[in-house]
Structure formats: structure tokens, C-alpha cells
Amino acid sequence: MRRHSGGARLWGLLTVADRVLIAALVLVSAASFAAVNRLRSTGQTVVVEADNREIYRGPLREPRRLVVHGPVGATVVEISQGAAWVSSSDCHLHICVRTGKITQAGWVIVCVPNRVVVRIEGHRHNRFDVIVG
């Protein structure tokens, strides 16, 4: 073995299998970080409001399909696998549909024309970007 500086000598000590093992463990750790983040959402609650009244409250992991009737028609809220989303709505711009899936406490979907709000409550409430009156 060549007499390099300590660091280079120690780096040369690692075989290909060592490096593959280390990279694999980094990947497994990153993947399980992501999985844990998903799992954490299972303790959370979905709240659906229509015209400022709460019409549904239930766990985020329980699959459910709600049809909410409002001033402009029906808004369909779906809850499944730790996420909530609006799958279709009779409103104009479909901003609520295009908001997509929400998974974390503090995230909100709002359909202004149909006066529907879907939000997630849970242990973490620091997920608001901004609150507008």
C-alpha cells in the first residue's frame, strides 16, 4: 500500500463491496425517512367544511368518498391512503381539483365558489405558508 496521507490510505482500504454496502444503507435510510413521513400522517384527521359548517371529520387513513353540495353544485372529496383530494367539482376554475392531494397537518384545499374547505388536522400545525383573510 502506498504511503499517502491518512485519509487517502483509509479511503483505499474500502473495497467495492464496502462502498456498495455504504451506498445501499444510505438509500435504505433515505427511503425509510420518506416512509416514516408518510406513516406519521396516519394519526391525522380530515375535516370537511361546507358553508363554514363542519360536515365531516374522520381519520386520514380511512378511505372515503364524500359528495358535498354547495351553491354551484357538487364537489367530490376523496380520502384514501393518507391523502385527501377533490376529484371533481362543478365549479368554474377547478382550482380545488388542481390543488391535488394534501397529506400533512395544516394543509388546506379550498373551493371558493362552492364554499368547501378540506383541511387536515394533526400534531403538527406549522405547515401554513400564509394565511389570507
Add this chain to the structure above:
Amino acid sequence: MSSSAKAQRPTTGSRRIVYCALLVAAGLVLFLFESLIPRPLPWMKPGLANAAGLVALYLFGAREAAAVTLLRVVVGALILGTLFNPSFFLSLGGGVTAVIAMTVVRHFGQEFFSIVGVSVCGAAGHNLAQLSLAYALIVRRAELFFLLPAMILTALFTGVVVGLLAHLMLTSGLRAWRGKP
């Protein structure tokens, strides 16, 4: 094979006992040192002390590695006053699992893994065993496994550090000990 294996092996009886005793002492120092490091769960340890078992494994074999680890766990618990506590069983389970993992990986993966790879496998076994034992004996909440990603990263870090440490102990350390430059 890495250069660690080329180091001359002290194999005769009394010499072996002296080396094992020294390794138990070195393991104890690391064990007591790591018990001072703050941790998310106070019963868990990162497993730096496995360096002693790893050196014993490379110098002598699985039996000596197991002996060094068991002695270190028992005497360490006597010093800390935690004998037969939950934390004692966590240390015991972690140490035994690490020795088994390192022995198996070294036996079957000798051409592939250097001492660092063997050490990383031992550290992973150590941390997984501790997490499982903490679940079985103490916490009993599935949320404990939210720590798993952090435990894997810790295992990676301590595994690499312990592997390099053991490598240095087996090369420069042994040469210095024998008084050969």
C-alpha cells in the same frame, strides 16, 4: 485481503488471554465514553465498543470476539450499575447480534468486504437489535420504529468509524505495541 490480516497473530495461550483482557479494557473505555453521549433513548448506544470485539474477531476468532463482548457488557453494567436493567439487556442483545453479524459476514464475505464493511454490518445488527429489544422490553409503541432511519444512519457512521479504528489497532497499534517501527 486487507493488510489488517497480514499483521502477525499472537496465538499462544497466555498471550491470547493478555490480548483479550486488553481488548476488554479498551472496549470498556469506549463503552463508558459512549454512555456519556446524549441519545434520543437513553438505553440505546451507538456501538463504538464493538471495536474491541471486531479486533478480537480478526486477531483470534469468533469465540474470543464473543468472550470479549460478553465480558465488556457485564463489567460495563457493573461499573454503570445497570446490571439486569433493560439497558443491560439492550447492550447484551446489541453486542451479541453485532458479533454474530460480523462473524457471518467475515466468514462468507471475506473476498468482498474489508474490515470496514464487516464493521458496518455489525453496527447495523447492533442498532437493529437494540431497537427491537427496546420495543419488546420498554417502549411497546410502534412509533418507536420512526427512529429506524436515524438508527440506520447512525449505524453507518459508527460502523465506518469502528472499522477504521479496528484497522488502525490491527496495523499501527499492534506494531507500536510490539515495539516494531
